[in-house]
Amino acid sequence: MADLLTVKNLSVHYKIQSGWVYAVDDVNFSLKPGETMGLVGESGCGKTTTGYAVTQLLANNAYLKADSKVIFDGKDLIKMGTYPSKNYPGYRKIDEFNADMRKYRWKRISMIFQGAMNAFNPVYKVGDQIIEAILAHEDMTEQEARKRVEELYDLVGIPKDRIDNYPHEYSGGMKQRAMIAMSMALNPDLIIADEPTTALDVVTQDRILGKMVELQKKENVAMILITHDVSVVAEMAHKMSVMYAGHLVEKGTAREIFKETAHPYTEALLKAFPSIKGEKKKLRAIPGSPPDLANPPKGCRFAPRCPYAKDICLEKEPPVVEISPGHFSKCHFAEELYGELSGGE
Ligand SMILES: Nc1ncnc2c1ncn2[C@@H]1O[C@H](COP(=O)(O)OP(=O)(O)OP(=O)(O)O)[C@@H](O)[C@H]1O
């Protein structure tokens, strides 16, 4: 099966007064139709930047390195939606008003934004906002769009009579479900869900994620699930990508990442989270803190915190090693550590 999405050499840097923030560097991954990829890592490691680079919904100080590619259904969206920067040669800048790119957003690739709880405009009824989004893209009457919203509410489990309520009349979980309904409204091929349930309690979170998987299977939608909670990924994702300080340090199937961990950062991240299926273990915070991305360390970006680091790690950026087919680790000692690191459970 051909890839739905191929992200190649993606580098996104933010221009700030004192220089650059190297938020995302040389990220590569791909997704097939209907597949879910979990994108995990500590706060500030570049997850949102990576996710939104796909639809180029980035802040206006974001610049993409010119060789970055986002191929979606055969089209390079970066070529389509950006232009070469005059001020910064070698970079491309986002063309915010690009009409071709707009056709892809929502219709083919939809997004659930981080903090989506507050994404609805408080002065309009929630249902009307979804209807509006549908009408903006589909040739439908208002009645037909409303019918679609009713179906979606049914799918995500919100009573239909809530369509005419305002956002403040919804609970947090309901707003989140409504956001999921909105993201599915135009039958997209890909959903980028940025921390879709982080603000909710664990029980509600579980129920909503369950619903998302169900919908996704039913409609064969691919998903990039961005979260700092690795247990969420274990339950939902086929594939998993682990980011650290703007680099993708390990990728593979969720099973490989959990059971055959091949990067010290992944090991540390998995140890810092409670295991999903019972078995009590001691949680260990990762010592130290991630580097300042305006001034990242020159070797491996994780080296200063890595218990296995040797001299070379501080000096030289590690290559990406294919440890087993489709399972990659960006570590000088990936081969040696493979099979030695402890994974999830
Ligand atoms: N517009 C911007 N200008 C400058 N720096 C930015 C901008 N947006 C993000 N950054 C920086 O880029 C890096 C990556 O940010 P990003 O939001 O992608 O991380 P994240 O992994 O999504 O974090 P979180 O888990 O907290 O949401 C961070 O260091 C952040 O401070």
Ligand SMILES: [Mg+2]
């Ligand atoms: Mg984020």
